[in-house]
Amino acid sequence: MSAESISVQTEDPKVNYLNVKHGIKSWLLTMDHKRIAILYLWAIMVMFLFGGVLAMLMRLELLGPGADFMKARTYNELFTLHGAIMIFMFIIPSVPAILGNFALPLEIGARDVAFPRLNLASWYLYMTGSILAVWAILHGSVDTGWTFYTPYSTKTSGAVILMVFAIFILGFSSIFTGLNFIATIHKLRAPGMTWYKMPLFVWGLYATAIIQVLATPVLGITLVLLILERAFGIGIFDPSMGGDPVLFQHFFWFYSHPAVYIMILPGMGIISELVATFSHRKIFGYKAIAFSSVAIAFLSFGVWGHHMFVSGQSQYATMIFSFLTFLVAIPSGIKMFNWVSTMYKGAITFETPMLFTLSFFFTFAIGGLTGIFLGATAVDVHVTDTYFVVAHFHYVMMGGTIMAFFGGIYYWWPKIWGRMYNEIWGKMSAMLIFLGFNLTFFPMFIMGSQGMPRRYFTYPAKYQIYHVMSTVGSWVLALGLVIMAVVLIYAIKWGPKAGKNPWGALTLEWMIDSPPPPHNFEKVPKVEYGPYDHDKILVKPDKVGVGV
Amino acid sequence: MAEQPGFLQHHFSDVRQQQETAKLGMWIFLLTEILLFGGLFAFYTFYRAWHPEMFYNAHEHLNVVIGTANTLVLIASSVTVALAINAIQHGRRKQTMLFLATTITLAGVFLVLKGIEYAEHFRLGQYPGKFYSYTGVEGTNPHIFFSVYYTMTGLHGIHVLVGMCVLSWMLYRTWRNHFSAEYYTPIELTGLYWHLVDIIWIFLFPLLYLVG
Numbered sequence: 096m097s098a099e100s101i102s103v104q105t106e107d108p109k110v111n112y113l114n115v116k117h118g119i120k121s122w123l124l125t126m127d128h129k130r131i132a133i134l135y136l137w138a139i140m141v142m143f144l145f146g147g148v149l150a151m152l153m154r155l156e157l158l159g160p161g162a163d164f165m166k167a168r169t170y171n172e173l174f175t176l177h178g179a180i181m182i183f184m185f186i187i188p189s190v191p192a193i194l195g196n197f198a199l200p201l202e203i204g205a206r207d208v209a210f211p212r213l214n215l216a217s218w219y220l221y222m223t224g225s226i227l228a229v230w231a232i233l234h235g236s237v238d239t240g241w242t243f244y245t246p247y248s249t250k251t252s253g254a255v256i257l258m259v260f261a262i263f264i265l266g267f268s269s270i271f272t273g274l275n276f277i278a279t280i281h282k283l284r285a286p287g288m289t290w291y292k293m294p295l296f297v298w299g300l301y302a303t304a305i306i307q308v309l310a311t312p313v314l315g316i317t318l319v320l321l322i323l324e325r326a327f328g329i330g331i332f333d334p335s336m337g338g339d340p341v342l343f344q345h346f347f348w349f350y351s352h353p354a355v356y357i358m359i360l361p362g363m364g365i366i367s368e369l370v371a372t373f374s375h376r377k378i379f380g381y382k383a384i385a386f387s388s389v390a391i392a393f394l395s396f397g398v399w400g401h402h403m404f405v406s407g408q409s410q411y412a413t414m415i416f417s418f419l420t421f422l423v424a425i426p427s428g429i430k431m432f433n434w435v436s437t438m439y440k441g442a443i444t445f446e447t448p449m450l451f452t453l454s455f456f457f458t459f460a461i462g463g464l465t466g467i468f469l470g471a472t473a474v475d476v477h478v479t480d481t482y483f484v485v486a487h488f489h490y491v492m493m494g495g496t497i498m499a500f501f502g503g504i505y506y507w508w509p510k511i512w513g514r515m516y517n518e519i520w521g522k523m524s525a526m527l528i529f530l531g532f533n534l535t536f537f538p539m540f541i542m543g544s545q546g547m548p549r550r551y552f553t554y555p556a557k558y559q560i561y562h563v564m565s566t567v568g569s570w571v572l573a574l575g576l577v578i579m580a581v582v583l584i585y586a587i588k589w590g591p592k593a594g595k596n597p598w599g600a601l602t603l604e605w606m607i608d609s610p611p612p613p614h615n616f617e618k619v620p621k622v623e624y625g626p627y628d629h630d631k632i633l634v635k636p637d638k639v640g641v642g643v
Numbered sequence: 644m645a646e647q648p649g650f651l652q653h654h655f656s657d658v659r660q661q662q663e664t665a666k667l668g669m670w671i672f673l674l675t676e677i678l679l680f681g682g683l684f685a686f687y688t689f690y691r692a693w694h695p696e697m698f699y700n701a702h703e704h705l706n707v708v709i710g711t712a713n714t715l716v717l718i719a720s721s722v723t724v725a726l727a728i729n730a731i732q733h734g735r736r737k738q739t740m741l742f743l744a745t746t747i748t749l750a751g752v753f754l755v756l757k758g759i760e761y762a763e764h765f766r767l768g769q770y771p772g773k774f775y776s777y778t779g780v781e782g783t784n785p786h787i788f789f790s791v792y793y794t795m796t797g798l799h800g801i802h803v804l805v806g807m808c809v810l811s812w813m814l815y816r817t818w819r820n821h822f823s824a825e826y827y828t829p830i831e832l833t834g835l836y837w838h839l840v841d842i843i844w845i846f847l848f849p850l851l852y853l854v855g
């Protein structure tokens with residue numbers, strides 16, 4: 096972009112990144128991080144809808160014991176597709192690729208991410224991988240579960256190779272996003288934006304990017320070996336040929352356990368922003384929160400063995416992995432206590448993003464604490480492969496990351512589109528999602544502790560009461576999600592105009608117009624105060640729909 | 644603003660920042676490459692510890708002469724790519740093109756030699772995994788060694804091939820006058836990548852050919 100075109104665009108204050116250019120080509124070839132964020136937004140939300148519908152179908156099948164309306168193989172394909180979509184195509188990219196892409200350069204006062212072309216390329220990789228993966232399952236009926244455990248994944252019929260290749264491509268999309276973010280954070284901060292003046296969302300993304308870059312290549316090579324195993328029978332995962340199937344599990348979890356921190360860390364970053372903004376108080380323990388993110392990132396590499404307590408690893412390994420797993424609880428606990436301390440004596444207001452934040456505290460606390468149960472070897476052996484694990488995982492992922500993601504979506508929505516959503520309906524959706532979520536997943540803890548195994552399409556009649564509760568909960572949850580979708584989409588077109596700063600937040604993205612101008616900052620900002628200095632600076636939130 | 648050179652992208656404040664960012668990005672990418680191969684080295688370690696005698700017996704069937712020659716070829720190509728960067732830093736376009744072309748040729752020589760090796764293995768039936776039919780190696784499951792060997796050298800070979808493509812692209816861009824003593828970052832980054840490809844071979848060669 097030449098210097099002249101920048102000055103032309105910024106002369107007219109009404110020009111923003113949404114209306115600066117029109118047409119499908121201006122979107123598909125865009126290098127603007129904000130537009131790429133929106134490309135990701137639609138693509139990822141379509142995948143979320145798809146994965147959600149599959150979950151609803153599974154819950155419907157589980158309403159009664161026995162085969163109701165699908166065969167066992169169909170059910171196996173459904174949970175494979177649900178898991179793969181939600182993990183690889185929804186949660187992993189959700190926060191970094193949508194909200195990170197949009198907010199990261201704005202929050203550090205940069206005009207774009209470090210490598211805009213790579214950013215667009217990673218979106219195309221995402222699209223290619225997603226389409227291939229969905230096609231592989233729908234057409235090639237993969238039923239391995241999202242973990243692709245050998246030897247089943249090398250023996251079963253179905254398009255496993257295509258599916259695994261798709262995940263390999265998605266991995267590169269994730270690596271490139273992480274690489275871009277690390278370079279952006281290191282090199283593109285505005286003058287005065289020191290490391291300790293960075294918003295905590297940026298710290299969260301930084302820790303995430305470290306894991307994306309360090310762990311994902313290992314998944315890549317594991318998947319390549321799985322493809323070779325299936326295509327050429329190289330035998331390294333096949334015990335009859337001198338190979339070791341447990342080795343696959345080690346390599347798979349060496350990525351996939353850190354991957355759950357790829358999912359949760361950016362969510363924790365969002366929560367840090369929201370809790371300070373809506374408590375109108377300086378964040379408590381900034382450095383503790385920032386470094387606990389980095390600590391989680393590093394500890395995450397030492398805990399993969401806790402997925403394999405019953406897979407036949409040595410007892411010493413199990414003891415060490417159990418101990419390291421308990422260690423991860425410390426930085427997570429540090430964060431929780433700091434967030435709660437931030438709220439203490441704050442002037443808390445309960446807008447929709449704050450409701451999601453409070454939901455996060457509640458559900459993530461349950462998810463995190465049950466994680467400690469599972470890290471204890473004796474308990475884990477009892478509940479391995481039961482609904483207890485399913486419930487724990489969904490409390491951390493859906494109750495943690497997705498609650499934070501939804502809160503973040505509501506929070507940045509006025510900045511993204513320049514329009515405000517309807518607060519009453521927004522709150523309604525938040526409450527329905529919270530209720531529906533707990534009703535869906537809490538019964539799973541109970542039936543899991545009583546021995547209900549996961550991944551079965553049928554069950555003994557004594558579990559039916561819990562399954563019925565769970566299925567009804569999934570309807571409430573779905574209703575909440577539909578309302579949320581309507582509220583947000585309605586706001587894009589018909590919402591009242593939002594000012595620069597509808598929340599009274601202090602981070603840089605709220606100092607510029609909504610929606611932001613094409614190059615974010617007309618002049619590179621000079622940062623003089625911290626992102627949460629609510630004790631020093633009083634910002635009045637802009638009145639929505641007035642004077643803009 | 645008017646004095647900014649054409650190669651400076653809008654979101655950087657100066658050339659230095661752009662160059663440093665690009666280099667950092669490349670180093671991070673190289674890190675991911677090391678981890679990609681790191682997985683394979685871990686597999687190598689694991690299976691070598693599991694079948695030490697078979698690994699020793701099998702490695703004697705690799706052609707150390709060609710392996711050594713290939714090592715020298717790759718080290719030479721590392722020198723020429725470094726000379727290419729040095730040449731463009733001084734604005735010597737023709738010399739840059741010459742060195743880049745030499746590097747590409749050496750990479751081609753490497754792949755041809757590797758192909759000759761593969762062909763010899765295939766002739767003897769030393770295929771990977773379940774296609775393995777050779778009987779001259781003592782020990783259990785000798786196909787595992789060849790599976791590891793083909794995966795490691797194969798992935799490395801793909802990297803050499805990609806390197807050749809990128810080097811050719813750099814050659815084309817140098818010919819089209821895209822680079823100068825002020826702006827040569829893409830060639831420098833290609834050089835970094837090429838050195839990594841060489842270094843990986845420098846680890847593969849002793850592990851596979853010499854110590855088995």
